[in-house]
Amino acid sequence: MTSGNLGLANTEPLFCVSGLSVEYDAAGGDLVHALRGVDLEIAAGQTVGVLGESGSGKSSLALSLMRLLPRNARITAGNIHHRGRNLAEFSAKQLREMRGAEVALISQEPALALNPVLPLGTQIIDVLKAHTSLKRAQLAERTGEMLRDVGFDDPERIMRAYPHQLSGGQRQRVAIAQALICRPQLLIADEPLSALDVATQAEIVELLQRLKRELNLAILFVTHNARVLSSLVDQAIVLREGEVLAQGSISKLQSSTDPYIQGLLFPERNIPAAAGPSKASRIAEYPLLQVRDLGKKFTQRHFLSRSKFTVQALEHVDLELQEGTTTAVLGRSGSGKSTLARCIAGFETADSGELMLKGRLLTPHSHNGSAHKGAEPHAVQMIFQDAATSLNPRLTARQIIAEPLEIARWKTELERATRTLELMAEVGLNADWSERLAGEFSGGQRQRLALARALAAEPKLLIMDEALSGLDMPRQAQMVRLLMDVQARHGLTYLYISHDLNFIALFAQEVVVMESSKIVEQLAPSRLNEGKHPATRALVEASERLHAPGVEVTA
Amino acid sequence: MIRYLARRAGHGAVMLLGVSILLFVLLQAAPGDFIADLKLNSQISAETLAGLRAEYGLDQPMPVRYWKWVESSAKGDFGYSFAYNTPASTLLWPRARNTLLLTVPAVLISWLIALPLGVLIAGNKSHWMDRIFSGGTSTLLALPDVLVALLALLIALKTGLFPVGGMTSASLDQQSTWQWLRDVSWHMVLPVAALVLGLLAMILRHVRSSVREVLDSSYMRAAEGHGLPRLKLLFRYALPAAANPLISLFGLSVAVLLSVSLLIEVVMGWPGIGPMLLEAILSRDLFVVIGAVLLSTAFLIAGNLLADILLYVCDPRIRMQS
Numbered sequence: 001m002t003s004g005n006l007g008l009a010n011t012e013p014l015f016c017v018s019g020l021s022v023e024y025d026a027a028g029g030d031l032v033h034a035l036r037g038v039d040l041e042i043a044a045g046q047t048v049g050v051l052g053e054s055g056s057g058k059s060s061l062a063l064s065l066m067r068l069l070p071r072n073a074r075i076t077a078g079n080i081h082h083r084g085r086n087l088a089e090f091s092a093k094q095l096r097e098m099r100g101a102e103v104a105l106i107s108q109e110p111a112l113a114l115n116p117v118l119p120l121g122t123q124i125i126d127v128l129k130a131h132t133s134l135k136r137a138q139l140a141e142r143t144g145e146m147l148r149d150v151g152f153d154d155p156e157r158i159m160r161a162y163p164h165q166l167s168g169g170q171r172q173r174v175a176i177a178q179a180l181i182c183r184p185q186l187l188i189a190d191e192p193l194s195a196l197d198v199a200t201q202a203e204i205v206e207l208l209q210r211l212k213r214e215l216n217l218a219i220l221f222v223t224h225n226a227r228v229l230s231s232l233v234d235q236a237i238v239l240r241e242g243e244v245l246a247q248g249s250i251s252k253l254q255s256s257t258d259p260y261i262q263g264l265l266f267p268e269r270n271i272p273a274a275a276g277p278s279k280a281s282r283i284a285e286y287p288l289l290q291v292r293d294l295g296k297k298f299t300q301r302h303f304l305s306r307s308k309f310t311v312q313a314l315e316h317v318d319l320e321l322q323e324g325t326t327t328a329v330l331g332r333s334g335s336g337k338s339t340l341a342r343c344i345a346g347f348e349t350a351d352s353g354e355l356m357l358k359g360r361l362l363t364p365h366s367h368n369g370s371a372h373k374g375a376e377p378h379a380v381q382m383i384f385q386d387a388a389t390s391l392n393p394r395l396t397a398r399q400i401i402a403e404p405l406e407i408a409r410w411k412t413e414l415e416r417a418t419r420t421l422e423l424m425a426e427v428g429l430n431a432d433w434s435e436r437l438a439g440e441f442s443g444g445q446r447q448r449l450a451l452a453r454a455l456a457a458e459p460k461l462l463i464m465d466e467a468l469s470g471l472d473m474p475r476q477a478q479m480v481r482l483l484m485d486v487q488a489r490h491g492l493t494y495l496y497i498s499h500d501l502n503f504i505a506l507f508a509q510e511v512v513v514m515e516s517s518k519i520v521e522q523l524a525p526s527r528l529n530e531g532k533h534p535a536t537r538a539l540v541e542a543s544e545r546l547h548a549p550g551v552e553v554t555a
Numbered sequence: 556m557i558r559y560l561a562r563r564a565g566h567g568a569v570m571l572l573g574v575s576i577l578l579f580v581l582l583q584a585a586p587g588d589f590i591a592d593l594k595l596n597s598q599i600s601a602e603t604l605a606g607l608r609a610e611y612g613l614d615q616p617m618p619v620r621y622w623k624w625v626e627s628s629a630k631g632d633f634g635y636s637f638a639y640n641t642p643a644s645t646l647l648w649p650r651a652r653n654t655l656l657l658t659v660p661a662v663l664i665s666w667l668i669a670l671p672l673g674v675l676i677a678g679n680k681s682h683w684m685d686r687i688f689s690g691g692t693s694t695l696l697a698l699p700d701v702l703v704a705l706l707a708l709l710i711a712l713k714t715g716l717f718p719v720g721g722m723t724s725a726s727l728d729q730q731s732t733w734q735w736l737r738d739v740s741w742h743m744v745l746p747v748a749a750l751v752l753g754l755l756a757m758i759l760r761h762v763r764s765s766v767r768e769v770l771d772s773s774y775m776r777a778a779e780g781h782g783l784p785r786l787k788l789l790f791r792y793a794l795p796a797a798a799n800p801l802i803s804l805f806g807l808s809v810a811v812l813l814s815v816s817l818l819i820e821v822v823m824g825w826p827g828i829g830p831m832l833l834e835a836i837l838s839r840d841l842f843v844v845i846g847a848v849l850l851s852t853a854f855l856i857a858g859n860l861l862a863d864i865l866l867y868v869c870d871p872r873i874r875m876q877s
Contacts, residue, residue, distance in 0.1 A: 066780050070771075071680065092785075100782030113777040117795045117871055126791070127781040162871040178781065 012084055014103075014186050014218055015042040015065055019078030022060045022069065022242075034060040035242040037078065044185055047212060047219040049229040049236030049250075051264055054443060054472045057242035058222045062190045065220070066099055101131040104179035106172070108191040113175045114163040121159025124178045131182045143181065149214075150177045150207060168333060169200035173207065180211060186218040193228060194469075197332045197499035202542035205231060224472030226250075226265045228546050238264065267477035271484065271506050286359035288493045289344065289380075289461055291319040294353035296339055313339040314350065315517045321461065326487065326494040328504050328525070330539055331514035337497045340514070341465045344495065345382040357460070378408065378457035385466035387446035393439030397424065397449055400438055404457040423452040428482060444475040448482070455486065463495045468502075480507050501528070501543045513539065563863060567856040574852050578845045579621050588613055589637040589839045611637060624842065633849075634842025638835070643842045646831060651850050653722060654827035657743065658816050658854070661750035662809060665758055668751070670794070673762025677770060678789045688763070695756035700815050703752050704822040707745040717745050720824030746823045753815045754808060761804050765797040772796075795869065802865045809858025813851050 022035040034057040042048050052058045063069045065080060067087060080087040082098060090098065099105075107113050115123055124143045128134065134142065140159075147155035150173040163171055172192060179187055189208070193201040205228055211217055212232075221233055229236055230250040237247040240260050246253055254265055263270060296314040313336050321327050331337050342348040344355060346362070355362040357379055384390040391400055401420045410416060421431045427448040433441075441449060447467060454462055464483075468476045480503045487494060496508060504511060505525045513521040515535035523531060528540055590608050593599050608614045612623060624634050632642035639646060676688050711717040718724065722742050723735070730738070769775060770793055778792050820829030828847050835843035867873055 068776055068780055096782045096784065098782065099780050105777065105780040107773060107777060109773060112773040115774050115778065115792050115796055117798070117869070118792070119871075123778075126783055126787065130781065130783045130787075164872055175777070 013041045013043045014083060015040070015220075016081040016084075017041070017061075017065070017078070018081075020061070020064060020075065020080060021077040022057070022064060022073055023076050024060075024070075025072040033242050034073065035064070038239070038242070038244055040237060040244075042186060042218055042220060045212075045216045045218055046235070047221060047233045049233035050220065050222045050239060051224070051226055051229060051236050051253075052239035053224055053260075053264070053474055055241075056239040058224075058239055059190055060242075061239070062105070062188045062220065062222050065188060066103055066105055067095055068099075068105070097131070100127050100179075100184070101182045102184050103186045103188065104182070104184040105188045105190065106175045106179050106192050109195050114171060114178075116163055118162075119159065120161055120163065120166075120174050124159070124174070124181055127178055128181050143177075146177045146181045147174070149211070150174075150180075151203075167200075168196050169203060172196060172200075172204055176204075176207065176211070180215065180217070183215060184217075186220065188220045188222070190222045191224070192221075193223070193225070198501065198546065199332055199538055199542040201228070201500075202545040205546060208232065224264070224474075226473065231546065263474040263477070267473040268503060268506055270474070270477040271481045271503065286356070287320040288323040288358060289319075289321040289495075290356040290359075291317055291340075291344065292354050292356070293318060294340070294343060294350045294355070296343060296348060296350050312517050314343065317353070317517075317519055319512065319519065321493050321495060323460070323493050324487070324491045325510060326496055326508045327510040327512060328496045328498060328508035329512045329514060330498055330501070330504070331535065332538075333499060335514040335535075336517040337499075337514050338465055339517075341382065341463045341495065341497050344461075345380050345463050347382075378404065379460040380463065381454035381457055381459035381461070382463040382465060383447070383450045383454055383467040386470055387450045388439075388443065388470075391438040391446060391450060391453075393437060396435050396437055397429065397441070398434040400449060401452045401456050404453060408457065419456070423456055426455065426486065427452045444471050444479065447471060447479060451482070451486070455490075459492070461493045461495065463497070465497045466499065467496075469498065469500070473502075476502060483507070501539060504528070559867075560860070560864070563860055567853075567860065570856060571849060571852060575624075575845060575849060576621065578848055579617060579624075582841055582844065583617050585839075587839055589841065591839070611635070624845070633846045636835075636840055636843050638838050638840045638843075643846045646843055647828075647846045647850060650826065650828045650831050650847075653825065654813075654816060654820065654829070655854075656739070657746050657750060657820070657825060657827060658809075658812050660743065661747050661754065661816070662805075662812055664747065665751045665754040665808070665812075666805070669755055669758035669762050671790075673759045674766050674789050674794055676759075677763045677766035677793070678785070688759075692756040692760050695752060696760075698752070700749070700753045700818050701822055704746075704749045704819045707749045708823060711745055718742050722824075722826050742825075746819055746825050749819050749823070750812060750815060753819075754812055757811065758804065758808060762797075762801060765800050766793050769793045769797040798869050799866065802862050802869065805865065806859035806862035810855045813854055817851075 017038060017040040020035050020038045020040075021033065024032040024034055026032045038057075038061060040048070040061070050058050050061060060069065060073065064075065065082075065087075067090070069075070075088070082090075082103070114120065121140070121143060124146065125139045128139050128142060143159060144155040147158050152158050152170075152173065158166075158170075158174065163174075166174065176187075176192075187208075192208075193204060196204065208219065209232060212219055219232070221229065223229060233250070235247065235249060236253060238245045238253060238261055245258065246256055246261055253261055256262070294314050294317040296312075298311045298313055315336075317336075317340060319327075319340075329337050329340065339348060343350045395403075398417075398420050401423050402416050405411075405416045405419060410419070421434065424431050424434060429445060429448055429452065438446060438449060447470070450467075468479055471479060483494065484507065486492060494508075498504070505528075508525050511523055511525045511528060512519055513531065513533060513536045515533070521531055521533040521536045523536075528536065531537055531540060589611065590604055590613060593604060593607070605614075612620055615623075627634050627642070632644050633647060634643045635641075636643050636646055676684060679685075708719055711719045718741065723738050724742075766789070774796075775788065775793060778788055783792070816827065817829035817832060819825070820827040821833055824830070828850060832844065832847040834840075835847065
């Protein structure tokens with residue numbers, strides 16, 4: 001019945017997928033084939049990886065196994081057997097009994113997987129209640145134990161808390177506790193790491209490894225990030241455009257010569273070292289940007305009382321950016337990276353300190369709240385993490401790119417139109433797409449669009465605030481390559497903000513590590529391993545723990 | 556919380572003050588006054604008219620009149636009804652009670668029907684249900700409130716099951732409280748039903764669309780993936796998460812209902828604020844108009860205050876912004 005050679009155990013597999021095809025109704029009556037004839041077998045206690053680019057059908061496969069596909073999707077061919085029973089024939093009751101008790105799901109955004117208005121304890125207890133007939137005291141006890149299992153020292157506090165009171169990593173732990181409370185045999189993890197910083201990623205991977213051992217858990221690990229796979233999975237399948245391109249152990253996949261698999265496993269090979277930026281062309285009189293003793297506090301007022309509390313976001317930050325170079329700012333979530341970026345871009349006004357662009361002061365302490373004013377109002381541009389929300393989805397590509405030109409009253413309309421098309425070509429977007437709406441582009445294309453828009457203003461400094469972390473690894477590599485080309489052509493200076501070390505060694509000349517609102521270490525990327533500060537070491541170690549042998553993404 | 560409520564109540568008071576000033580200015584700008592109609596009567600001399608005008612204080616400049624009204628309001632009189640020769644408050648309070656008698660049950664019934672029904676319809680995936688739903692609510696929304704009231708009266712007339720208008724039966728003059736209550740509730744059925752019909756479609760649509768939106772969210776899919784029972788998913792997980800816009804709508808629904816109620820009361824002969832306001836406007840009974848409008852404003856403010864409190868109670872993100 002199956003062609004899968006993944007089955008290791010001689011017992012009946014937990015899941016047996018054969019010839020599965022899934023279609024989506026897309027906007028405008030189009031059909032999207034998310035999966036085409038996929039075969040897969042998952043045995044008890046086995047960990048299977050599903051590797052593929054965004055849009056390769058990974059998530060559709062994960063959701064199909066629980067019959068949780070959205071309403072506009074349907075299975076058109078093939079079938080799924082759970083312990084020998086056909087999933088399509090399950091009644092609503094049988095499905096409910098399977099979900100959560102035998103198969104559980106954790107998904108990409110832990111923030112979005114938990115109900116925002118219910119206490120976390122209630123959300124975990126409800127799962128237990130749905131599948132057992134335990135008494136109230138036992139419910140609370142089991143929940144407390146489970147929370148301790150996933151690494152919380154104070155389960156009572158977590159049970160009373162609401163999702164918004166926890167960090168991303170803590171929420172993912174709670175989601176794991178919720179998924180495993182009924183001791184399922186299979187955990188489907190759909191990109192469980194991509195919203196977390198690298199140190200938290202390493203913690204979650206360790207947790208999953210431990211739980212897998214302790215509970216004899218089978219895991220279906222869905223990801224675009226090959227490096228986390230080898231430390232977790234026995235076998236992996238590679239999906240491309242809904243089809244299984246290859247399957248086998250990671251080492252077998254590594255020996256594949258297929259460019260798609262190579263792109264997933266070795267994304268950095270897409271970045272030719274030769275295309276690196278010209279070392280700071282000439283020593284200028286001033287560095288492009290000088291940041292001196294920058295400080296920023298945020299004051300929050302309680303909703304119902306007058307007491308305030310202050311969060312120190314930046315403290316005595318000094319930084320110099322040389323023209324034509326790339327400086328990477330690394331740090332965990334909440335370390336002040338983004339505030340630094342926003343202060344330099346002029347979205348926030350620093351409380352103290354000064355910013356100098358080419359030796360000229362950028363209006364300090366201006367309280368107008370707008371971006372910097374001055375001789376070169378557009379010299380600093382910024383690209384945000386999520387192009388889906390930072391670009392107006394109702395504007396066309398042309399409108400988005402031309403807007404900065406129109407604001408600057410740049411030349412004539414005809415020249416603006418020509419320039420728009422040039423910019424699209426520069427970032428590798430097909431000029432025929434200029435009238436498409438921003439919402440119709442894929443994640444990677446949208447980020448290119450954001451780059452084109454930033455370039456339209458002819459900036460000197462481009463700030464990228466986690467601009468790549470929403471993309472899958474191959475697309476991140478393509479984007480880095482594009483950024484390096486653009487930099488070489490225009491002599492741009494980059495400030496690249498990131499929570500992981502991906503591509504840093506290839507991309508940046510200088511690394512700045514931030515922790516609790518301060519810059520704690522500054523060094524060349526090649527010397528990251530020699531970093532002395534604990535924050536630097538934590539980043540490097542977390543990255544090494546995730547680092548698969550042979551998968552060379554990190555520095 | 557107390558401080559917050561006090562602040563909101565303070566805002567409410569300022570708003571009432573603003574509305575009263577605006578009313579004075581607008582009514583001043585409108586042509587004619589209570590005396591104007593008497594001019595048509597040739598038997599009343601110009602001196603008498605001037606005397607009346609002086610007696611009512613209509614000859615004085617507006618700020619002075621406003622101040623006198625504020626003084627009288629402070630005493631609880633809220634000005635003076637020209638037509639009935641009594642302090643406006645003696646007219647306003649019973650009428651306000653009667654209006655509340657209609658609107659409070661109507662708001663409660665509408666929400667008690669709309670919440671479970673809306674949630675169930677949102678959770679139902681059949682296209683047929685959707686079609687019936689949008690057809691039904693569209694029809695209800697398109698029906699003018701007057702027509703609904705008239706239809707209700709027609710039913711009462713044809714079947715004889717319900718009284719045709721009014722609030723009490725004339726035949727029962729001497730009656731116990733119990734009899735009075737029964738009589739009034741019997742009279743209430745049709746006007747309340749008309750009000751509920753006027754409000755239900757709007758609330759239902761909002762409940763369905765906000766719950767539907769929440770049902771599409773990833774945390775609902777996650778909860779479904781944990782195998783929770785369907786009704787628990789809908790009512791315990793989806794509804795509280797969808798509640799915020801609905802609670803705001805609750806405040807708004809009070810306002811909508813008040814304006815619908817004014818109309819229904821007139822058509823169905825319910826002695827609430829509606830008919831009194833209409834009469835007072837026609838006869839330019841200045842202070843009664845002001846009093847009635849201010850009462851409606853006060854109800855509205857109270858409804859929104861209630862919505863704010865509910866929001867505070869229901870949403871941990873608002874409750875714990877600390």
